[in-house]
Amino acid sequence: MESINQNLKPLTVKINDIGNLEIGGCDSVALAEKYGTPLYVMDEDTIRGICRDYKQAFKNYSKVNMMYASKALCTMATAKLIASEGFGFDVVSAGEIYTVYKAGADMSKVLFNGNNKSYDELSLAIELGVGRISVDNFFELALLNEVAKAQNKTVDILLRITPGIECHTHEYIQTGHLDSKFGFDLTQIDEAVELIKNDYTNLRLHGLHAHIGSQIFETSIYGDEIEILVKEIARLGLNEINIGGGIGVKYTENDCPPSVYDVAEIIIKRLNECIEKYNIEPPALFIEPGRSIISTAGVTLYTVGSSKQVPNGRKYVAVDGGMSDNVRPSMYQAEYTAQVANKPDAKNFEKVTIAGRFCESGDILIKDVELPELEEGDILCVYNTGAYNYSMASNYNRVPKPAMVLVKNSHSCIIVTRETLDDLISHDRLN
Ligand SMILES: *Cc1c(COP(=O)(O)O)cnc(C)c1O
Numbered sequence: 001m002e003s004i005n006q007n008l009k010p011l012t013v014k015i016n017d018i019g020n021l022e023i024g025g026c027d028s029v030a031l032a033e034k035y036g037t038p039l040y041v042m043d044e045d046t047i048r049g050i051c052r053d054y055k056q057a058f059k060n061y062s063k064v065n066m067m068y069a070s071k072a073l074c075t076m077a078t079a080k081l082i083a084s085e086g087f088g089f090d091v092v093s094a095g096e097i098y099t100v101y102k103a104g105a106d107m108s109k110v111l112f113n114g115n116n117k118s119y120d121e122l123s124l125a126i127e128l129g130v131g132r133i134s135v136d137n138f139f140e141l142a143l144l145n146e147v148a149k150a151q152n153k154t155v156d157i158l159l160r161i162t163p164g165i166e167c168h169t170h171e172y173i174q175t176g177h178l179d180s181k182f183g184f185d186l187t188q189i190d191e192a193v194e195l196i197k198n199d200y201t202n203l204r205l206h207g208l209h210a211h212i213g214s215q216i217f218e219t220s221i222y223g224d225e226i227e228i229l230v231k232e233i234a235r236l237g238l239n240e241i242n243i244g245g246g247i248g249v250k251y252t253e254n255d256c257p258p259s260v261y262d263v264a265e266i267i268i269k270r271l272n273e274c275i276e277k278y279n280i281e282p283p284a285l286f287i288e289p290g291r292s293i294i295s296t297a298g299v300t301l302y303t304v305g306s307s308k309q310v311p312n313g314r315k316y317v318a319v320d321g322g323m324s325d326n327v328r329p330s331m332y333q334a335e336y337t338a339q340v341a342n343k344p345d346a347k348n349f350e351k352v353t354i355a356g357r358f359c360e361s362g363d364i365l366i367k368d369v370e371l372p373e374l375e376e377g378d379i380l381c382v383y384n385t386g387a388y389n390y391s392m393a394s395n396y397n398r399v400p401k402p403a404m405v406l407v408k409n410s411h412s413c414i415i416v417t418r419e420t421l422d423d424l425i426s427h428d429r430l431n
Helices: 028-035 044-057 076-084 094-102 119-127 138-150 186-198 220-236 260-277 328-332 421-425
Strands: 021-023 039-043 064-069 088-091 110-112 132-135 155-162 203-209 240-242 284-287 298-309 315-319 338-340 349-355 364-372 379-383 403-408 411-416
Touching: 021 028, 028 039, 028 298, 028 379, 028 403, 028 411, 039 044, 039 411, 044 064, 044 076, 044 260, 044 403, 076 088, 076 094, 076 403, 076 411, 088 094, 094 110, 094 119, 110 119, 119 138, 132 138, 132 203, 138 155, 138 186, 138 203, 155 186, 186 203, 186 220, 203 220, 203 284, 220 240, 220 260, 260 284, 328 364, 338 364, 364 379
Parallel strands: 039 403, 064 088, 064 284, 088 110, 110 132, 132 155, 155 203, 203 240, 240 284, 315 349
Antiparallel strands: 039 298, 298 315, 298 379, 338 379, 349 364, 403 411
């Protein structure tokens, strides 16, 4: 069965009666007019739809727990929405912990993860009742035990391990290979377990955690990961595995991400085989998708400004955003698909390169794309910007971060306000 992460566009995108792109029942050109551009637009039906795909796909394994990886997009409104679908959260900083807490998330369903959590962050996590902490290294085992002792608490933990699985994705988003900055090597687990048993008595170990990478298209590696995790928990007498996230999405027509239903089938099948093979009780299974939950639901609207034709070269068309609201093309050579919101049906195609407005030659959003001839004032809709766009946004060139709106049933509401010039200087002090 197909799942929503296999779509290029949000579920509700269509061309309306006046020939404009519509999303969530809202005219995208009217949204751009009302809220300004650049504008992040999130479609509620698409977010809920993929959450339901995940729940449906894993319904045959009763001990499954869905966690959304907040780093893909962390705002109070989206956290509240995802929590209402029954998901917990994977968080990696005090800021993410605080955001989901303020959004009303059930903190017992939150896992705190990361390779260099500070004393203060660990302290906040324990105070706010975070359900699990995934301990990344020996240094952190000692630190967390100290924090837990100071609060007179026993903390429930997982050990983050490096399973030694290579996946074919960009090297910056590979995390499961052996030479990685994340997690314990498999050969170090026994020492960590001994330390917890003998010295770190304020820690209670439940299981193992791994995450093999991001934008993964190859489903079989999840089976390999399950095998390694189950083999280890069986040996250690533990009863939880967290397999991380990583399922890919469709940024361009050439991308063929797997269906969540197919991935779930592989995971559950292999898990059941391993339960039998290693003769253990079915462990609790935690899954932490980030990108595949939120990416497809988001689009960014930009206004077209200047353009230039390089003699015998490319035609560049500049928009009013770029690498500060979407750093992925300049950081990962990520590709995107766009449509002209105010004339999606126009046929006068030409090949252009969509440039950002920032002072870096690498600030190119889409290279060599066929689009209807663009004019100043046109609204460009870039698809699949829900994940790792706003969450990686910066104020480079002192440009305020865009607003974000949530759309559903012809209704739009602001969930992140546009930064103002005063916001930009609000932390500055004249000496
Ligand atoms: C980044 C990350 C995720 C989410 O990855 P996606 O590719 O966005 O699904 C899940 N778990 C951990 C530990 C991560 O670091």
